[in-house]
Amino acid sequence: MAVETKHKCNVGLTGNSAVAYAMKQINPDVVAAYPITPSTTVMEEFSSYVADGAVDTELVTVESEHSAMSACIGAAAAGARVMTATSSQGLALMWEMLYIAAGMRLPIVMACVNRALSAPLNIHCDHSDSMGARDSGWIQLYSETVQEAYDNIIQAVRIAEHEDVLLPVMVCLDGFITSHSIENLCLIDNDKVKGFVGEYKPNQPSLLDVEHPATYGAVALPDSYIEARRQQSEAMKLAKDVITDVGKAFEKVSGRSYGLMEKYRMDDAEVAMVILSSAAGTSKVAVDEMRKRGAKAGLIKPRVFRPFPYLEIGEALKNIKAVAVLDRADSYSSFGGPLFTEIRSGLYEFDKRPKIIGRVFGLGGRDYGVHDALAVFEELLRIKDTGKVDKLFDYITVRE
Amino acid sequence: MADYIEIRWHGRAQQGIVTAAKVLAEAALSEGKYVQAFPEFGPERMGAPVRAFNRISSEPIRLHGQVANPSIVLIADPTLIGTVDLAEGTSDDAVFIVNTPKPPDEMRKKLSLNKKAKVFTLDASAISIECIGRHIPNTPMLGALAKATGVIQVNAVINDFRENYSKKYSQKVIEGNLSAIRKGFEEVKEG
Numbered sequence: 001m002a003v004e005t006k007h008k009c010n011v012g013l014t015g016n017s018a019v020a021y022a023m024k025q026i027n028p029d030v031v032a033a034y035p036i037t038p039s040t041t042v043m044e045e046f047s048s049y050v051a052d053g054a055v056d057t058e059l060v061t062v063e064s065e066h067s068a069m070s071a072c073i074g075a076a077a078a079g080a081r082v083m084t085a086t087s088s089q090g091l092a093l094m095w096e097m098l099y100i101a102a103g104m105r106l107p108i109v110m111a112c113v114n115r116a117l118s119a120p121l122n123i124h125c126d127h128s129d130s131m132g133a134r135d136s137g138w139i140q141l142y143s144e145t146v147q148e149a150y151d152n153i154i155q156a157v158r159i160a161e162h163e164d165v166l167l168p169v170m171v172c173l174d175g176f177i178t179s180h181s182i183e184n185l186c187l188i189d190n191d192k193v194k195g196f197v198g199e200y201k202p203n204q205p206s207l208l209d210v211e212h213p214a215t216y217g218a219v220a221l222p223d224s225y226i227e228a229r230r231q232q233s234e235a236m237k238l239a240k241d242v243i244t245d246v247g248k249a250f251e252k253v254s255g256r257s258y259g260l261m262e263k264y265r266m267d268d269a270e271v272a273m274v275i276l277s278s279a280a281g282t283s284k285v286a287v288d289e290m291r292k293r294g295a296k297a298g299l300i301k302p303r304v305f306r307p308f309p310y311l312e313i314g315e316a317l318k319n320i321k322a323v324a325v326l327d328r329a330d331s332y333s334s335f336g337g338p339l340f341t342e343i344r345s346g347l348y349e350f351d352k353r354p355k356i357i358g359r360v361f362g363l364g365g366r367d368y369g370v371h372d373a374l375a376v377f378e379e380l381l382r383i384k385d386t387g388k389v390d391k392l393f394d395y396i397t398v399r400e
Numbered sequence: 401m402a403d404y405i406e407i408r409w410h411g412r413a414q415q416g417i418v419t420a421a422k423v424l425a426e427a428a429l430s431e432g433k434y435v436q437a438f439p440e441f442g443p444e445r446m447g448a449p450v451r452a453f454n455r456i457s458s459e460p461i462r463l464h465g466q467v468a469n470p471s472i473v474l475i476a477d478p479t480l481i482g483t484v485d486l487a488e489g490t491s492d493d494a495v496f497i498v499n500t501p502k503p504p505d506e507m508r509k510k511l512s513l514n515k516k517a518k519v520f521t522l523d524a525s526a527i528s529i530e531c532i533g534r535h536i537p538n539t540p541m542l543g544a545l546a547k548a549t550g551v552i553q554v555n556a557v558i559n560d561f562r563e564n565y566s567k568k569y570s571q572k573v574i575e576g577n578l579s580a581i582r583k584g585f586e587e588v589k590e591g
Binding site: 010011012038123124144174176177178180181182183184278279281282284285367368369370 | 426429432434436437460461462463466468
């Protein structure tokens with residue numbers, strides 16, 4: 001349901017409503033979409049803004065997600081500010097176009113409402129969809145709450161369009177858990193959002209800029225392909241500082257600060273968990289409970305997964321005794337989920353580093369509760385005391 | 401662990417319990433509370449058992465898992481008794497509010513609840529047919545919830561409904577629902 005403009009700083013919205021509202025405030029030139037559960041209501045609500053004339057956006061309804069991303073790519077190459085949303089199989093069907101969007105350096109912003117991949121068919125939350133796209137060249141931001149989803153969408157526009165970056169950004173929020181839950185949030189005034197994202201002036205000649213003819217998506221043979229990819233890699237490296245700077249600028253308009261990660265009670269922590277998105281909130285309740293019991297527990301919630309802030313996370317973890325990395329996706333390496341392997345790899349740079357375990361949890365929307373997080377912390381305390389890891393990689397929240 | 405109230409709604413699809421959880425959250429939010437409202441999603445079939453959940457707190461709510469231990473359970477359809485575990489995860493002194501013309505004592509027996517449980521009943525179906533002309537027992541249940549628990553003020557529910565739904569529904573539907581909320585508040589019985 002569309003929100004009224006009054007009482008803006010304390011409204012109750014679902015994650016998807018908040019994303020649609022942010023899109024309304026951003027007023028992109030083109031949105032192309034093929035709705036899929038659980039991202040559907042983003043487009044449902046945004047299309048009502050289009051129908052009501054609340055935005056100037058050209059909404060392109062297409063026949064598949066592959067076409068949706070193709071239309072986004074075409075429009076972005078033509079010089080438009082472009083947004084879309086999808087989930088799960090929809091993201092999977094976009095696959096080849098994701099790489100093209102990134103390779104053509106098009107600053108498209110997409111909400112990815114995280115959902116499990118088939119088979120078996122499942123509409124509920126896990127991170128298999130976005131984690132599978134981790135090598136596609138998109139920047140990835142993960143959101144714990146409705147507020148963060150809203151804030152990340154607005155910041156994503158500035159990050160994507162920054163001249164040092166020019167890469168597409170995927171803003172992830174947990175399907176149903178965040179997308180369909182009503183939570184309190186503070187909306188930012190229209191004028192402030194407008195000022196923050198600014199007017200879009202493409203940093204590179206666009207297809208419709210006839211004064212400066214340009215070719216997009218040309219063939220690049222062995223004499224030039226790797227240079228294009230190298231530039232893309234450099235842009236991703238630079239994105240880290242841009243994300244930090246945009247977070248600081250965002251604090252000035254919103255009062256809410258954002259960086260590469262959130263550290264929760266880490267100052268004197270001896271055991272710590274690393275976990276993404278909504279489950280981080282549940283785990284913070286467990287951290288508080290462990291502290292009450294006298295255990296020095298802490299938590300790190302990476303906000304940015306691409307580019308991966310391996311040095312920053314390594315710095316934050318190097319003095320911890322035992323760390324658990326929880327993945328809401330498996331990469332079927334039989335060694336651990338994507339977040340686990342990257343963090344473990346990042347820690348290799350440090351002479352002193354913690355014992356570390358990887359746990360896959362909550363696939364296909366399996367509930368992850370405070371008791372699950374507490375059990376992980378109890379295991380970390382045992383590892384801290386004995387110095388011994390029984391199982392490097394395992395599943396939790398599973399019936400066996 | 402934390403200072404919040406957890407509520408679980410039971411009903412059948414199309415009885416409006418997802419909307420009820422939403423209205424409750426909005427009303428609590430208007431009283432300055434932190435809220436969550438979320439449905440349990442499954443295959444969407446009219447008449448299938450559905451659940452919806454609320455958390456209400458004076459502090460920001462970090463928890464994002466399912467509501468496993470509700471202190472308040474609202475049952476919008478008495479035919480669910482015996483088919484769904486309606487008391488699952490509740491403590492001995494939980495509050496149950498049941499849509500039924502039958503007295504609370506009979507519901508206590510049917511739900512196999514002990515003496516500490518607080519059981520309330522109201523004929524929300526009859527109220528909704530009388531006030532709205534349709535069998536959507538959600539708004540009388542909200543009135544009953546306000547009376548039985550004080551988790552929300554009845555006026556907050558009434559004001560929220562009038563303010564947020566006037567654009568969506570006709571004046572007649574709004575007024576009908578407001579009377580249904582009031583009647584639910586007045587007619588709920590404790591046993």
